[in-house]
Amino acid sequence: MGSYDLLYYLSLAQLGEALKHRIPNLNKDEIQGMYISLDEDKDQRISKNDFLSCLRKNPLRIAIFPIENTNADFLIC
Numbered sequence: 001m002g003s004y005d006l007l008y009y010l011s012l013a014q015l016g017e018a019l020k021h022r023i024p025n026l027n028k029d030e031i032q033g034m035y036i037s038l039d040e041d042k043d044q045r046i047s048k049n050d051f052l053s054c055l056r057k058n059p060l061r062i063a064i065f066p067i068e069n070t071n072a073d074f075l076i077c
Helices: 003-008 012-022 029-037 047-056 060-066
Strands: none
Touching: 003 060, 029 047, 047 060
16 A cells, blocks of 8 residues: 555545444444445545545435544545
């Protein structure tokens, strides 16, 4: 993984960290399932476009991702 990936893609670990604050009882399979569903272009990484596209299609998910609890810069729309 290059430095570009660290800046512009959400990792599985970052997603798990963001989700554990909102849904503390999620297991690894559920986090993986959310990761797969957010990866709109199925390239096994979540870009800003993937994330925003998924939220447009599933607007209720936006409540899961509070901006103040994440360190992924691209989550700030």
